[in-house]
Amino acid sequence: MYGSDLRMSNTPGINIIVAVDSNGGIGLNGNLPWRIPEEWNYLLTNVTRTRNSIEEAPGRVTWIVGRKTWHLWTIQQNPNIFSIPEVAAILDSLVVVILTRQVPLQSSEDRDSSIPEHFFVNSWDQVMEKVESLPNLYSVWNFGGPDVYQLQLDSGRLTNDRLYLTNIKKDFECDTFFPDLTEFGLDHKPNPRRSKLVNPEKYSLKLDRPPVLQMGTCDVEKIELIYNVYSFVK
Template sequence: MPTSPRLTAIVAATVEGGIGRDGGLPWRLPGEMKYFARVTTGEASTLPTGSRNAVIMGRKTWDGIPPKFRPLKDRHNLVVSRAGVDVSNNTNTTAHGSLEDAITLLPESTHRAFLIGGAQLYDQALPRYCDRVLLTRVLDKIECDAFLADFTSDKSWRQASHKDLCEWVGWEVPEGEVEEKGTKYRFEMWVRDL
């Protein structure tokens, strides 16, 4: 990792910016979860030998992952908490007292570092540390109580082409509207110079 690593935020949000409800996700979209897992894990064929990707998350997002699915496998897991969180029973997982500590202490073997939420962490990291957002835009109106600020109206961000998204992730991502269990969404990538 470079000394000042840039983060890629990955988030699913409605057009109104809704990302969560009652401490969890407001939808169940297995195909979208697979996209998240595949992108954040990275392709074995493109990961430099001995490296893996990292996921940085807030303590509430960590708590929201069912214990049988955490730590997120084949990725370094970094959990940010002021109060402290016990991750000692988890492999490849570290706890950090601040976002900056987590960024500074990303393992040497990190290839790409992803910011995976939740609302508090996106709020803090997007303006300062992220130069890329993998946004799953959920096109249906869905009631939420956790939100992502509308970064897309900030002129420094521009939407990359679908071809650029596929090249960056290293595989053919579905283009246009995807429908799953009656919910419509599309995969987007936004970038800016930091």
């Protein structure tokens, strides 16, 4: 039995979205270790989807990211990743919440118009406060990196949340890894292992729908991609 697809409420669940290689690797030198257009399209399709109705306003799409990823998107012009002005142009309802340990919080009031509305926060509690204060939310996505994923997974508040976990069936050189999910009943042990998650509420991960297999292209090589969507259940 797979879960329902409905996720419309005042405070929608937060979807973690990540692609991992066969060792749980997710990054190298501050960037993605791979360039797989099919996986990229899957990510973009999910994280830019919004309400498609003439009667209703589109609804806000909110992304949560670590400060380094935000800087990669907005300051370093890297052709391998999407440009935030491009995304902002197609998704004018986008709001970005950025985790940083730096104070004071900076505001987005003076932003360049090509940069979406954004807020800097210092903790997961502040992420939740900000998200819950946003009106007309359609979806919320946690983009990582690893500490930002871990903050959500350790928060003990995962009831409406989902994990969009893409398995890339190849071993890449990586220096950044997704948290160890064995505490959630999933056989995902990154190598090398990261610190264990806390999971105070004893959630486990349950497939929400059947996994989807797609062949991706990395350079000229064909690679299996498996798209999984999990719910957190107690």
